[in-house]
Amino acid sequence: MLMDLWAYEEHNKVRLQFKVKETLYVGRSRYQEIAVLDTETCGRLLLLDGMIMLTEKFEFVYHEMLVHPSMFLHPSPKKVLIVGGGDGGAAREVLKHDVEEVEMVELDEEVIEVSKKYLPTTACQLENPKLKIHIEDGVEFLKRAPEGSYDVIFIDSTDPVPGGPAIGLFNAEFYGNVFKALGEDGIAVAQLASPYTDYIFLGDYYRMVSRIFPIARIYLAFTPDFPTGMWAFSFCSKRLDPVEDYDPERYLSSGIKTRYYNDEIHKAAFALPNFLKELLQGKG
Amino acid sequence: MLMDLWAYEEHNKVRLQFKVKETLYVGRSRYQEIAVLDTETCGRLLLLDGMIMLTEKFEFVYHEMLVHPSMFLHPSPKKVLIVGGGDGGAAREVLKHDVEEVEMVELDEEVIEVSKKYLPTTACQLENPKLKIHIEDGVEFLKRAPEGSYDVIFIDSTDPVPGGPAIGLFNAEFYGNVFKALGEDGIAVAQLASPYTDYIFLGDYYRMVSRIFPIARIYLAFTPDFPTGMWAFSFCSKRLDPVEDYDPERYLSSGIKTRYYNDEIHKAAFALPNFLKELLQGKG
Numbered sequence: 001m002l003m004d005l006w007a008y009e010e011h012n013k014v015r016l017q018f019k020v021k022e023t024l025y026v027g028r029s030r031y032q033e034i035a036v037l038d039t040e041t042c043g044r045l046l047l048l049d050g051m052i053m054l055t056e057k058f059e060f061v062y063h064e065m066l067v068h069p070s071m072f073l074h075p076s077p078k079k080v081l082i083v084g085g086g087d088g089g090a091a092r093e094v095l096k097h098d099v100e101e102v103e104m105v106e107l108d109e110e111v112i113e114v115s116k117k118y119l120p121t122t123a124c125q126l127e128n129p130k131l132k133i134h135i136e137d138g139v140e141f142l143k144r145a146p147e148g149s150y151d152v153i154f155i156d157s158t159d160p161v162p163g164g165p166a167i168g169l170f171n172a173e174f175y176g177n178v179f180k181a182l183g184e185d186g187i188a189v190a191q192l193a194s195p196y197t198d199y200i201f202l203g204d205y206y207r208m209v210s211r212i213f214p215i216a217r218i219y220l221a222f223t224p225d226f227p228t229g230m231w232a233f234s235f236c237s238k239r240l241d242p243v244e245d246y247d248p249e250r251y252l253s254s255g256i257k258t259r260y261y262n263d264e265i266h267k268a269a270f271a272l273p274n275f276l277k278e279l280l281q282g283k284g
Numbered sequence: 285m286l287m288d289l290w291a292y293e294e295h296n297k298v299r300l301q302f303k304v305k306e307t308l309y310v311g312r313s314r315y316q317e318i319a320v321l322d323t324e325t326c327g328r329l330l331l332l333d334g335m336i337m338l339t340e341k342f343e344f345v346y347h348e349m350l351v352h353p354s355m356f357l358h359p360s361p362k363k364v365l366i367v368g369g370g371d372g373g374a375a376r377e378v379l380k381h382d383v384e385e386v387e388m389v390e391l392d393e394e395v396i397e398v399s400k401k402y403l404p405t406t407a408c409q410l411e412n413p414k415l416k417i418h419i420e421d422g423v424e425f426l427k428r429a430p431e432g433s434y435d436v437i438f439i440d441s442t443d444p445v446p447g448g449p450a451i452g453l454f455n456a457e458f459y460g461n462v463f464k465a466l467g468e469d470g471i472a473v474a475q476l477a478s479p480y481t482d483y484i485f486l487g488d489y490y491r492m493v494s495r496i497f498p499i500a501r502i503y504l505a506f507t508p509d510f511p512t513g514m515w516a517f518s519f520c521s522k523r524l525d526p527v528e529d530y531d532p533e534r535y536l537s538s539g540i541k542t543r544y545y546n547d548e549i550h551k552a553a554f555a556l557p558n559f560l561k562e563l564l565q566g567k568g
Contacts, residue, residue, distance in 0.1 A: 008299075008301070013302070013326075014301065014302055014303070014325065014326065014508070015299070015301040016298070016299070016301075017292075017298065017301060018297070018298055019297035041297045196342070220506070222513060222514035223513070224513060228508040229513010230508065262557070264556070265555050268551070268552035271551070271552035272548070274544060275543045
C-alpha cells in the first residue's frame, strides 16, 4: 500500500503542503505536540502544535535572516540572548559570529532533545560551550534579567496563537523588559508572521513596539517553509538604524558563509511593498 | 453535502492549495485547458493546463512587478509589446503609463474571452483603444516584427512545460528576435519560475539570455499565488542598467497608484540571495 501523506499548514484557507515519506517522531510534551516527519524533497520537517517550524532544506533562509541583519549591524555583539529557538538554528547562525556568550531560554526541553536527535544539521551547535541553555519561560526570564545585559535579543518563538505557549512574547510588558535587558546599542529581533495573511496582528504589533523602541522596522525574507512565502521579522533598536548605520564591509570581510544573507539582501529586506507600508501606518 | 474542494499547484512534491467554493468555468481551447474557480479567501483563480495563473486577491504583485520596473526605467516607453498576457493584468499595468500603443500577441483567444467574462478586475483594460490584440503565436509574430519597433517587450506566458504552448518563448532563437524588435533603449522582461524549485531551468535560461543581451539580470517578487512564494523575472536590456540608471523621481512624481511596487522595492528586487547568485554564475 502506498499512502499519500501530506503535512500542511493552513492560513485563511490557503495551504502549504509537503509530501511525507515517513513519520519519524510524534510526541506531546508538557507544552505542545512535537512532530518530525521526513518529506519527499525538503528533508525533515519539524511541527510544533501542527505549525511548520522548519524543513531541513529551507531553514537556512529563516535562521540566517533572523540572525545576521542585527549581528552584522551591532558594532560588537558579544552577549546574545535567544528566546525560544530550541531547534538550534538561530544559535548555529549566532555562533558563526565572534560572540562571548549566547544564552537560550527555551520553555520546552523536549524540543531541544528531539532536535538533537532528529535534526542534527540544525541542532549542530546546541552543545557549543559558548551556549548556555535555560529551560524556562522567556517571559519570566526577561522579568528578572539584569538591565543592559545583552547586545542582541532574538525572539525565535512559535506564533502568538491564543492559549499557545508563545502568546506572552508579543505584548508591551514583554517588550518593556526586552528594552531594559538590552545595552545602549541594543537590538531585538522577532519572527512575526506573513503580511499577506496576518496583517491585523502585524499592524497592531508594529504600533506596540514603536511605542517602546526609538527605531522599529519590519523586514522580509522569502521563506518557502511558511505559507505565502513572505515572512516578516521585526527589528527594534535603541539607537542603530538598520540601513543608515549598516556597513557592508562588516559582512564582506567577515569570512562568514551564508547561503541567503548578503550585504545587498540586508538593505533590500527593509524595502516594503506599498500595501505593507500602509498597513504599518494604520491605513491598511 | 459539503464538498472539500482544493485547487493546487505542485512542484517537487510541495503543493500550494486554495480552498474552492465553486467551479465557475472549465473548458478546453485548441491549446490548453482553461479553468476559473471561486476560492474561499482569494477571489477567483485562473488555471491554464492546471497551472495557477493568478488569484484576484494577489495578482497585483505579479503584474505590477512584471511591468513597472522596466516601464519606470525606460526613458520614454511609448510602444510596448506583451507576448501572452491574455488575462489582461499586464496590459492594465502598462496602460497606467503614458504609452502610445500596446500590442498584445496572445495565442489563445479563449483566454481573453474567459478573462473578460470571469475576471473583470484583471481584464478591465482589454477594450482600451490603445491596446491592439493579435491572436497569433508570439514566436511567429516576433520573427517578422520590424526591427527596433518596441521600447519594452513583456513575455507573460505560461511556464516552459515540454509540449506546452509556451515552450518556444524560452530559447535563443526567440530572444534573438526579441533583441532585434527592440529599440536602442529596449528592455525585455519575462516571467520565469521559482528559484527554489526550478533552479536548473533558471541557470540555463540566464546564461542563454546573457549571451544575447549586454545587460541581463534576474529580479524577485513575493508572489503568494505561486508555489514557494518567490518568483523570478528576467530583465534583459540593450543599454540601461536597472539599478544604476533608475531615477526614483520617475515613480514618485508619476501619480501612478501601485499596491506593491515602489522606488525602494524597485532596487530591492534586484538584490539576490547568495544561493541564487551562485546558481546564475554556474556554481549552484
